[in-house]
Amino acid sequence: MGHKEAMASMLDWFQNASVDSWNFSVLDKGMLGHERPRDRSEVERSLGWGWVKNQTGHDVYIRPARGRGWPIVFLDDISPRKARGIAKKYGAMIVETSHENCQCWIRVTRPLSETERAAVQRALVSLVGADPMSVSGDHFGRAVGYCNRKKGRDNFVVRVLLATDGAAVDPTPHLVEPSVLPAPWGRRAVFTPSPCGVGGAKSESEREYRYCLARLGWAKSKGRDPAREFTYLVANLADRAVERGKRKTRAEAFLYAEKTVLRAAAQMGLSSYPL
Known part of the structure; x- marks a missing residue:
C-alpha cells in the first residue's frame, strides 16, 4: 500500500469519528505547518510534500486541528497486544509506528477541549501504561504511509494496524476531581475507573x-x-x-x-x- 492509500484509510477513520480538519506537519528544524488547519482535500494535496521531506530524512505527523473540540483522545507508546485490547473494546485506530510499538486514537462520547483531552489522556495513561509525556491534549501522531526516521527504528513504514468502530469511551469519570491518591501502578484493568477516580x-x-x-x-x-x-x-x-x-x-x-x-x-x- 502506498502512502496515499495508507493516509486515505487513516483519514477515513478520523472522519467516521467526526474529525474533519487536521494539522499535517513535517519535522524539519521545528514542526513545519503545524498550526495550519487543513481539510481532507488539502491534506491530500500535501502528501507529496510530506513524501519528499520523508525521503530526505524527515518525519511526518498529523493530528486533529487545534482550536476546536474533538471527540477523540490519543495515547502513545503502547504494545500491539494492549492496543488490540483497546480496539476490541472501543472504537479506535491503532497506528504501528515501529516494531512492536503503537499509537492509539480513541473515540470518546463527546467533543473535548484540549484541556479536557489532556486530563482524560493523563487518566488513561495511568490505567494502561502509555507514554506520560504525550498527554498535552494537542499531541501529534505519526502519519501513516511514511517511514519512521527516528534513530533505531530502521525506517519502519508507519501503518494502520487496526481500525474499529466500536463503542466510544465516556470521558466523564476521567474528568472528575479525585478524592484520594491513586493505587500503585499496574493494578487496574484497561479503562476501568478505580474507586478513587483518576481524572484531574x-x-x-x-x-x-x-x-x-x-x-x-x-x-x-x-x-x-x-x-x-x-x-x-x-x-x-x-x-x-x-x-x-x-x-x-x-x-x-x-x-x-x-x-x-x-x-x-x-x-x-x-x-x-x-x-
Missing part, C-alpha cells in the same frame, strides 16, 4: 505528583530503571514551581520537587533509590 487533580502539586507516578510507572512497565527518571523529574518540577511562584527561591523549588519525586517513588515501592 485538585491542585498543581497533586497533578505534579500524579505526573511523577505516571512517569515512573511508564519507565518500570518498559523495563527501564525508574531511577534514571529522577533527575529529569526534579528539574522539571522545580522549573514549574518557579514559573508559577510556588517557591520564592530556586533552592526551595528543588526541595519541593525532590520531596514530590520521593513521595511518588515511595508510593511505588522505589524509596530505596537515591536522588
Whole structure:
C-alpha cells in the first residue's frame, strides 16, 4: 500500500469519528505547518510534500486541528497486544509506528477541549501504561504511509494496524476531581475507573505528583530503571514551581520537587533509590 492509500484509510477513520480538519506537519528544524488547519482535500494535496521531506530524512505527523473540540483522545507508546485490547473494546485506530510499538486514537462520547483531552489522556495513561509525556491534549501522531526516521527504528513504514468502530469511551469519570491518591501502578484493568477516580487533580502539586507516578510507572512497565527518571523529574518540577511562584527561591523549588519525586517513588515501592 502506498502512502496515499495508507493516509486515505487513516483519514477515513478520523472522519467516521467526526474529525474533519487536521494539522499535517513535517519535522524539519521545528514542526513545519503545524498550526495550519487543513481539510481532507488539502491534506491530500500535501502528501507529496510530506513524501519528499520523508525521503530526505524527515518525519511526518498529523493530528486533529487545534482550536476546536474533538471527540477523540490519543495515547502513545503502547504494545500491539494492549492496543488490540483497546480496539476490541472501543472504537479506535491503532497506528504501528515501529516494531512492536503503537499509537492509539480513541473515540470518546463527546467533543473535548484540549484541556479536557489532556486530563482524560493523563487518566488513561495511568490505567494502561502509555507514554506520560504525550498527554498535552494537542499531541501529534505519526502519519501513516511514511517511514519512521527516528534513530533505531530502521525506517519502519508507519501503518494502520487496526481500525474499529466500536463503542466510544465516556470521558466523564476521567474528568472528575479525585478524592484520594491513586493505587500503585499496574493494578487496574484497561479503562476501568478505580474507586478513587483518576481524572484531574485538585491542585498543581497533586497533578505534579500524579505526573511523577505516571512517569515512573511508564519507565518500570518498559523495563527501564525508574531511577534514571529522577533527575529529569526534579528539574522539571522545580522549573514549574518557579514559573508559577510556588517557591520564592530556586533552592526551595528543588526541595519541593525532590520531596514530590520521593513521595511518588515511595508510593511505588522505589524509596530505596537515591536522588
